[in-house]
Amino acid sequence: MSAIDETGYNRDRYQDVRADVVSRWNTAFPGRVTDPESVNGRIISTTAELEDQANSKIQLLLDAFNPAAARGNLLSWLAMLMAKRRRESVLSTVTVTVTASSVGCTIPAGSIVSQENGPAKFRTLAEVILDPNASDDVACEALTAGAIEADAGTVTQIDTPVYGWASVTNAAAASVGRSRETDAQLRFRMLKTSSAAVGTIEGIETAINQLDGVTYCRVVENSDDVTDANGLPPHSIMPIVVGGADQEIADALLASVSAGIGYTDDGDLPYVDWVSVNTTNPSNGQVRVVWFARPSTVTPAIAMEIDVGINFPSDGQSRIKAAVVELVNNWDIGRTLYASRLYNAINTVEDVDINSCTIDATDKILLAPFEKLEITADDITITVI
Numbered sequence: 001m002s003a004i005d006e007t008g009y010n011r012d013r014y015q016d017v018r019a020d021v022v023s024r025w026n027t028a029f030p031g032r033v034t035d036p037e038s039v040n041g042r043i044i045s046t047t048a049e050l051e052d053q054a055n056s057k058i059q060l061l062l063d064a065f066n067p068a069a070a071r072g073n074l075l076s077w078l079a080m081l082m083a084k085r086r087r088e089s090v091l092s093t094v095t096v097t098v099t100a101s102s103v104g105c106t107i108p109a110g111s112i113v114s115q116e117n118g119p120a121k122f123r124t125l126a127e128v129i130l131d132p133n134a135s136d137d138v139a140c141e142a143l144t145a146g147a148i149e150a151d152a153g154t155v156t157q158i159d160t161p162v163y164g165w166a167s168v169t170n171a172a173a174a175s176v177g178r179s180r181e182t183d184a185q186l187r188f189r190m191l192k193t194s195s196a197a198v199g200t201i202e203g204i205e206t207a208i209n210q211l212d213g214v215t216y217c218r219v220v221e222n223s224d225d226v227t228d229a230n231g232l233p234p235h236s237i238m239p240i241v242v243g244g245a246d247q248e249i250a251d252a253l254l255a256s257v258s259a260g261i262g263y264t265d266d267g268d269l270p271y272v273d274w275v276s277v278n279t280t281n282p283s284n285g286q287v288r289v290v291w292f293a294r295p296s297t298v299t300p301a302i303a304m305e306i307d308v309g310i311n312f313p314s315d316g317q318s319r320i321k322a323a324v325v326e327l328v329n330n331w332d333i334g335r336t337l338y339a340s341r342l343y344n345a346i347n348t349v350e351d352v353d354i355n356s357c358t359i360d361a362t363d364k365i366l367l368a369p370f371e372k373l374e375i376t377a378d379d380i381t382i383t384v385i
Helices: 014-028 039-063 072-080 183-192 201-209 246-256 316-329 339-346
Strands: 003-005 008-010 093-100 105-107 112-115 121-124 128-130 135-142 155-158 165-169 216-222 236-242 273-280 287-294 296-298 302-308 352-359 371-373 380-384
Touching (some): 014 039, 072 183, 093 121, 128 135, 236 246, 246 273, 246 287, 302 339, 339 352
Parallel strands (some): 236 287, 296 371, 302 380
Antiparallel strands (some): 093 165, 105 128, 121 135, 155 165, 302 352
16 A cells, blocks of 8 residues: 655555555455456455545645655745745837837837847837827736847848838847746756855855845865866865845855955956955955855857648748757856757747757767857748758
């Protein structure tokens, strides 16, 4: 029978549950027929199914208390006990300039504009009343959440027909949003930073990740007596942080880094995007220079050859580029990206076969711990053969 012991919850399969019910039935009613097609067998199967459903609910209840297994809202609620919040989606925003023809126009809120032959679509957030040949600016937000990009001068297509609306454009690039944090991303952040904010690597990362605005933190250390392969000097750390205020990060590092541990700085790795902050230790009044790194951007060239069928959509290439851009720009900092991982993004478009796909003309790109990938659609070349 299903049971909870020191190894966790050991749940029986349905077949085992039914066999156990059959055994108990035969004990109570010897000689009865219990095969699945019989009346007795159907009663046994129903009983076993009810017991199996109860076991499922027990499993779900126990998973709700397990950060390694909880899902959905259960994981979000559990995260609060570990001082974490799931990062909700943020819509990309852009300000566009709309222009009327010689008759003037009234553009309703919610009107759709987009990139010509591109994936970015936005809705206006306010009504705009224009005199003949007049122009005005209006704020817009993306129709879907995620990293929807639009360079300056690319939002030029009017998707909602309005009499007298002549043109639209954006003088500045869109402010890029983000997708809702997945269970896997939230779980990784919870388990990675669950320690107390003390002088261990996990503790330092916890201290920084608790700060407002911080979306990523990784601490690389060299505990040896010689400079390591990454260029870190002996007994030093290299915090890599995305988001957050410089002074708050420096204060958190000063409070959590053990005494006597140094910081890797621009003299050790001059090609890193360094931040240095003078901060005062409240315990002894000493001023300390705290160093940490912001991720450096790497922009690889991605090339692919594809075959397409008759059901390949007319905007298929732009959709492939958008999917690849989203995957690459959300790739983990410092993590090797293999070209084969791009196949998932390419195959989101129907009726396409992949002949080859390369990153900087190779099968992968190796990143240093402080490097992140960032590309646009212009960095992707698609050849249809």
